[in-house]
Amino acid sequence: MTTHIAAPLLPLDADPRTATGRTLGWGVVSTGRIARKVTPDIASLEDSRLVAVSSRSQEKADAFARDVGAERAYGDAEGHSGLDRMLADPEVDVVYVASPHGQHRDHALAAIRAGKHVVCEKAFTVNAGEAREVFQAAREQKVFVMEAVWTRFQPGVQRLLRLIADGAIGEVEWVQTDLGFAAPEDPEHRIWRQDAGGGALLDLGAYVMLWPWGAMGFPSGADITARLRDGVDELSSITGSYRGGVAQMQMSLVSSCPSTATISGTKGSIRVGAPMHSPRSAVVSLSGDAQESGQAGSEETLEFPFTGVGYVYEMREATTRIQRGDLESPVMCWDDTLRQMELFDNLRRQIGVRYPNDAA
Ligand SMILES: NC(=O)c1ccc[n+]([C@@H]2O[C@H](COP(=O)([O-])OP(=O)(O)OC[C@H]3O[C@@H](n4cnc5c(N)ncnc54)[C@H](OP(=O)(O)O)[C@@H]3O)[C@@H](O)[C@H]2O)c1
Structure with missing residues (x-):
């Protein structure tokens, strides 16, 4: 199991605004x-x-x-x-x-x-x-x-990745994430322009990959299905293969999405509340062992500290x-x-999204 994203561990309780050296x-x-x-x-x-x-x-x-x-x-x-x-x-x-x-x-x-x-x-x-x-x-x-x-530096993300690395929900085998919003229709907006590197993948890809990467490591392979508009991806779904399991990651620039994440392991699951890339809370459910020992499952809601607007x-x-x-x-x-950029290059090749910068 990887702890890569969460390591070395950031101090969770310190006020991030406190000075650590010269201005x-x-x-x-x-x-x-x-x-x-x-x-x-x-x-x-x-x-x-x-x-x-x-x-x-x-x-x-x-x-x-x-x-x-x-x-x-x-x-x-x-x-x-x-x-x-x-x-x-x-x-x-x-x-x-x-x-x-x-x-x-x-x-x-x-x-x-x-x-x-x-x-x-x-x-x-x-x-x-x-x-x-x-x-x-x-x-x-x-x-x-x-x-x-x-997102990687958020207290909620750091805390949950530690729980996962410590085996709280067993071996993680399946992760689902989604993120999306209806972007402005303006064709001049950077999100729709090829010269600006528009499209959902470059805009949201780092966020939907966060939980699968943190819980299962970097994918050994990934396939993407996408709908394009004017040469950029406006709606897409990535299936990632990992050493231990599979992840489904959805992104949209045309629809409002729940923007949540579910991380499922052999002993339980974590539901990360919206917005999953800057979480304020999560529900940790343990499945219990009713057949073996009669032990009931449990559910706990974790709340995370948050300073400023999260940056x-x-x-x-x-x-x-x-x-x-x-x-x-x-x-x-x-x-x-x-x-991550190499993976994005690979996924863009699969759906035929090319930017002017690619030619250089
Ligand atoms: N971390 C986050 O939560 C988050 C959220 C949204 C976006 N982002 C990222 O932040 C970056 C900017 O996104 P944004 O939503 O702030 O974009 P935006 O509102 O369109 O602002 C981009 C700014 O870049 C400047 N610019 C310089 N060269 C430009 C060019 N050739 N075409 C257009 N603008 C140019 C413009 O400012 P001047 O006119 O003043 O030069 C423009 O206002 C992107 O990388 C995006 O992925 C991060």
Whole structure:
């Protein structure tokens, strides 16, 4: 049984906002939806300083900086991109990349070459080749890089993965996960654009894989069935084969889904409440042993602590690792990102989804 995702174990009871070292200056790339949501959690760390935001538009950068309390705003100006201007700011130590998938490689590479540490939104890049390039640059520049799979750092996820690893529900043999929402119909939205790395797999794949990966390890094989719209996958179902069992993972950009997970083992099961990638509670059911010993089954609801809107845990990990001089986090290590991107490449080949970046 793997404990890979949960190891080494993060301290579950510590307040993630408590300082663990020197204060780091953060720069945020983009003024989009997730940048707006995550930034207050970054600012809530005692050892962080929200130094700057970059945008293609000075106006948008100014408004964002005003709203979230960033000290400086860099938009495109005088032939320089907002990003390049921000990367020239010596007080920016770490860059949080929150642009569309299709832009992650370029934005992360620019930051690394400027000597900045990087926390980059998922999907890390559009394909595995791009991810390798980014990690190679980080290795050369000796900077920290991490894919922002925030779910792995959640207290609920860490606690449940420990329970599973300790054998609480026996050997895990079957996992089901689903995640979906009705995305905006706007064809210009990044989620529908090939140049932005659109589609459900890159958007939701890291989340639906979380529980199968945590409970059974990395799949030895995977098959996907998908419905495409304008060249990207809008609805899909992955069946993963694992050493010990099977997983069913569903994703949708067109329908509202329960967004839950069920992990079934030989002695019981865990139902992770919605949203399963950022759980506040779960029900652990043990099947009992009525025939052998007459022992009844049991059911317990576990509640998990939650700080901010849930991003503070991954930002604590990145901050502490950078303060220690580490280049990666063992919880979301480079190898995991690479394996995941390779699997996504394989699944995209199966359904014929190709992005402009794939040609490079
Ligand atoms: N962790 C999570 O919970 C979570 C949730 C949703 C999304 N995400 C991830 O966060 C990233 C951004 O998603 P989002 O939903 O925030 O997207 P979004 O609202 O469309 O924002 C993306 C921003 O990127 C900037 N940008 C730079 N180059 C661009 C280009 N060529 N085309 C379009 N925008 C460009 C734009 O900001 P400027 O105009 O200011 O340059 C834009 O507002 C994705 O990787 C996504 O998977 C994570």
